[in-house]
Every structure is written in C-alpha cells, then in structure tokens.
Amino acid sequence: MKLPEESVVHGSPAPASPPPAAQPQNLPALDRLLRLPACAALLDAHGHTLVANEARALLATLRAQALAGDLALGQIGADALAGALAERLQRRLQPAMRAVLNLTGTVIHTNLGRALLPQAALAHIQAMMASPNNLEYDLASGSRGDRDSIVEGLLCELTGAEAATVVNNNAAAVLLTLAALAPGKEVIVSRGELVEIGGAFRMPDVMASAGARLVEVGTTNRTHAQDYERAIGEHTALLMKVHTSNYAVQGFTSAVDEARLAPIAHARGLPLATDLGSGALIDMSAYGLPPEPTPQQMLAAGCDLVTFSGDKLLGGPQAGLIVGRKDLLTRIRKHPMKRALRMSKLPLAALEATLRLYLRPERLAQDLPTLRLLTRPLADITATAQAVLPALQAALAPRYQVQPVALQGQIGSGSLPVERLASSGLAIAPVDAKGVGRALAQLAEALRALPLPVIGRVQDDRLLLDMRCLEDAQVFIGQIGLLRLSDKR
Numbered sequence: 500m501k502l503p504e505e506s507v508v509h510g511s512p513a514p515a516s517p518p519p520a521a522q523p524q525n526l527p528a529l530d531r532l533l534r535l536p537a538c539a540a541l542l543d544a545h546g547h548t549l550v551a552n553e554a555r556a557l558l559a560t561l562r563a564q565a566l567a568g569d570l571a572l573g574q575i576g577a578d579a580l581a582g583a584l585a586e587r588l589q590r591r592l593q594p595a596m597r598a599v600l601n602l603t604g605t606v607i608h609t610n611l612g613r614a615l616l617p618q619a620a621l622a623h624i625q626a627m628m629a630s631p632n633n634l635e636y637d638l639a640s641g642s643r644g645d646r647d648s649i650v651e652g653l654l655c656e657l658t659g660a661e662a663a664t665v666v667n668n669n670a671a672a673v674l675l676t677l678a679a680l681a682p683g684k685e686v687i688v689s690r691g692e693l694v695e696i697g698g699a700f701r702m703p704d705v706m707a708s709a710g711a712r713l714v715e716v717g718t719t720n721r722t723h724a725q726d727y728e729r730a731i732g733e734h735t736a737l738l739m740k741v742h743t744s745n746y747a748v749q750g751f752t753s754a755v756d757e758a759r760l761a762p763i764a765h766a767r768g769l770p771l772a773t774d775l776g777s778g779a780l781i782d783m784s785a786y787g788l789p790p791e792p793t794p795q796q797m798l799a800a801g802c803d804l805v806t807f808s809g810d811k812l813l814g815g816p817q818a819g820l821i822v823g824r825k826d827l828l829t830r831i832r833k834h835p836m837k838r839a840l841r842m843s844k845l846p847l848a849a850l851e852a853t854l855r856l857y858l859r860p861e862r863l864a865q866d867l868p869t870l871r872l873l874t875r876p877l878a879d880i881t882a883t884a885q886a887v888l889p890a891l892q893a894a895l896a897p898r899y900q901v902q903p904v905a906l907q908g909q910i911g912s913g914s915l916p917v918e919r920l921a922s923s924g925l926a927i928a929p930v931d932a933k934g935v936g937r938a939l940a941q942l943a944e945a946l947r948a949l950p951l952p953v954i955g956r957v958q959d960d961r962l963l964l965d966m967r968c969l970e971d972a973q974v975f976i977g978q979i980g981l982l983r984l985s986d987k988r
C-alpha cells in the first residue's frame with residue numbers, strides 16, 4: 500500500500516506501518532546531497548570527482564528504486580544517504596585483486612597466485628621499487644649493465660650451470676629457447692611428453708608459435724632410444740624432454756631419460772633441452788616430500804639447457820629460468836624475443852632475494868613459505884582445525900554440521916601430480932539431506948563473501964577446508980562472526 504503523495508512530500512509522520520514509501524521527487528539534487536554536512540568528510544578524503552560520480556550513481560539507483568515503489572522514506576534521510584555513499588566509495592576503492600585464505604589443500608595453486616613470496620623478497624621489492632636502482636647499471640665501472648647479471652651468478656652457483664638467463668615465466672622460457680635455437684627446424688619430442696599446462700600452453704602450439712617443427716617420436720606410453728635416433732636428420736635442431744608435470748603415464752611404459760638421451764644428441768652434434776616445469780632447486784626428499792627432478796641433476800645428466808618456473812616449487816615470483824651451456828645462452832639472449840619477454844625489475848628483485856635464501860639451506864624450511872607449508876607438521880595442521888571448529892560450528896548451526904577430518908592435499912601447479920600430502924581439516928555437511936548441492940553452494944558463497952574470502956573444495960557432499968595453509972587460526976576465527984548465510988533454501 501502506498502501513502503497519498505501529499506503526506507510523503509511534506510514528510511508528515513505516517514500513521515502506521517508499512518514504512519512510508521519515497522517518491523523520486525523526494526530525492527535531493529546532486530549538489531544538495533554533496534553539501535550535506537555528513538558528506539564533507541567524504542569529499543575531504545576522496546576529492547570531488549570520485550565522490551560526485553558515486554553520488555550521481557547512488558541517486559540514479561535510488562530513483563529507480565523509488566519508481567519501483569521499493570524505497571522507504573527512511574532510506575533517504577541525510578545520514579542514510581551519506582552512509583550509502585560512504586559504502587559505495589569503499590566498494591569502489593577496494594582492489595579487484597584481494598588476499599584470500601587458500602583452504603583448498605593445494606599448496607601451489609595457480610588460480611590463487613601460486614607461491615607466496617618470502618619475507619626477504621617482499622622487503623627487497625619494497626626497497627628496490629621505491630628508489631632508483633642499478634637494474635642495468637654497472638656500479639663498478641659506471642657504465643651500462645645487464646639485468647641478467649643480477650641473478651646469473653646465483654643461478655649458476657645453485658644449479659652448476661655455465662650461464663643463465665631469466666624471462667617473464669617458464670612458458671616464455673620454452674618459447675624463447677625454441678625460437679632462438681630451432682627457427683624453421685625440427686625439434687624431437689616423445690609422444691608421451693606433449694603436455695598441456697592449464698591456460699592454453701600446449702607443447703605442440705608453443706613449438707608452432709616459435710617457428711619450430713615438432714617431430715613426435717614413440718607412442719603415448721613407450722618411447723625408446725632408437726625412436727630418437729631414427730628421427731634425427733639434417734633438419735633437426737634440438738632434442739627436447741618435457742617433464743610430465745601434471746599427469747603420469749603408468750603401467751606398460753618406457754621413456755628415455757636425460758642421461759641416455761644426452762649422448763645420442765651429442766653424437767650428432769645436437770643439444771638436448773629439458774623443460775622441467777616446476778624444477779625444485781633442492782632435494783625434496785630430504786624434507787620428506789616426494790622427489791622432484793632438479794636442474795642440477797638434469798645438467799649433470801648431460802642436458803645442455805634446462806627451463807623451469809620461478810613461482811612453483813622454487814617458491815619465488817613468476818619467472819622463467821633458463822640455465823645451461825654458455826654458447827646456447829648467448830644465442831638465446833641475442834634473440835629479439837628476449838627483449839619482449841624480459842623480466843620486469845619487480846619480480847627480478849623478488850627472484851634475487853628468493854634465490855639468496857638458498858645459500859642457507861638449513862634455514863630454508865623456515866624462510867621459504869612454500870617449503871614451510873609443504874613441510875608443516877600434521878599435528879600443527881590438526882591443531883588449527885581444532886581451533887577453528889567451535890566458532891565455525893556455532894556460526895553454522897543448526898543447518899550445517901562441522902567435523903574434523905583427515906584429508907589428502909596436493910603440492911599443486913603441475914608438480915608431482917599423483918603424490919598426496921597427508922593433511923587435516925574440517926568437513927562441513929548440511930544437516931538436511933534435501934537440497935544438499937544447493938546448501939553447499941550457499942555455504943561456499945558465504946565463505947567467499949568474507950573480508951578474507953575462504954576458498955575450500957566440495958567433495959562427496961561436503962565442503963572441505965584443508966588447514967595446511969592457515970598458519971594463524973585467528974585470521975579465520977576473527978571473521979567468522981561476519982559469516983552471512985542466505986535464508987533461501
């Protein structure tokens with residue numbers, strides 16, 4: 500029921516509920532809204548342009564609501580309007596990229612930003628980005644320098660390589676390597692290693708973009724030394740191994756490893772390159788983790804070039820690292836694509852600081868967040884789950900039941916695809932057996948709407964929250980009071 504127009508315009512007190520509806524003409528004009536004393540602080544904080552834009556948009560929204568008979572007079576008082584405007588401004592200024600809680604159980608999660616940067620890298624970025632620096636300037640001679648030199652020495656020391664360079668990411672490292680070493684020529688790869696990494700990185704497509712011709716040898720499950728030998732011809736530029744980082748070929752299989760393939764390539768005067776994908780710089784098994792091939796092992800086995808990522812197991816920023824023979828790296832560096840794919844000073848600062856941590860291996864499990872999370876003791880993870888449980892159960896009762904649960908997590912990002920990490924967390928199940936899918940979707944949505952969005956995973960009619968990556972339970976507990984479940988069933 501609507502009140503007579505009269506009583507609304509003059510704002511006379513309404514005799515009874517429902518609350519009096521506002522008409523479009525009850526809304527203030529833009530400049531009257533901006534002159535409200537309650538808006539002064541907003542103008543002061545943000546300036547006229549943004550506040551006026553948001554005020555205009557707010558008034559348009561309210562006008563539409565009024566026309567639909569959907570706006571109460573109480574919503575257009577001075578304080579209500581200023582409050583609504585402040586809320587719009589806050590939303591507008593909130594960055595689109597936000598911190599989240601990764602409770603998916605996958606430590607290096609590509610969709611959630613992969614490796615967390617170590618403190619040392621964050622501090623170095625801060626110091627280097629706020630000031631001019633010697634990115635391409637040789638302080639000893641006072642002349643032009645090369646940005647590669649910032650990390651080349653460290654990379655050579657850590658991997659045993661003769662030379663090294665860095666580009667924007669590992670996809671770029673592979674692309675550049677192929678473009679520089681095999682333009683218009685053939686590159687031999689086993690059919691069992693033609694990987695697709697998420698996000699349109701498919702080895703055959705990368706070959707084509709680099710102008711190289713892919714020569715597939717062997718079969719999906721078995722490739723032999725003779726397959727490579729027979730495929731080598733006058734147009735061959737390179738033999739390539741690709742680490743099958745996100746799948747495993749099991750059963751009746753056979754592959755030619757680098758130590759056997761290197762002499763075959765070298766006998767014909769050809770280089771052997773390996774794309775390791777993740778590529779750990781340390782022996783993961785020393786930390787009780789499944790072993791992952793290292794660039795140093797690949798070089799020792801006879802590979803001439805190794806490419807790997809900066810933000811996977813290495814635990815640094817997005818980067819593509821190429822290490823290996825000096826003459827090949829000189830050709831790679833000279834290719835025009837190098838300039839287009841070069842690393843920016845920002846990740847370069849982070850990469851240098853991260854690599855320096857590897858000089859102190861005894862401290863690495865503390866200093867490198869990725870390794871710290873991967874080696875976090877199970878008892879610790881379980882204790883976090885226990886700490887979160889009571890507050891979460893209280894917030895979700897009576898619709899959901901929360902229980903502690905043993906979980907299997909993953910390293911992630913195409914590292915060690917079949918290995919699982921014993922972990923621990925909470926399983927949340929709807930109490931009502933009807934509409935379970937919908938109830939779980941609503942719960943997941945409410946968790947994502949928290950100030951620090953909580954990302955879990957749905958499995959077997961439960962929402963699972965793996966606590967491995969929640970090092971401080973309070974960060975989650977502190978925002979549980981803000982959890983809002985919609986009533987729609």
Ligand SMILES: *Cc1c(COP(=O)(O)O)cnc(C)c1O
Nearest residue numbers: 668669670744775776777808913
């Ligand atoms: C992850 C991966 C890449 C791509 O690395 P980015 O750093 O993400 O560009 C290439 N090859 C393999 C085998 C990988 O696992």
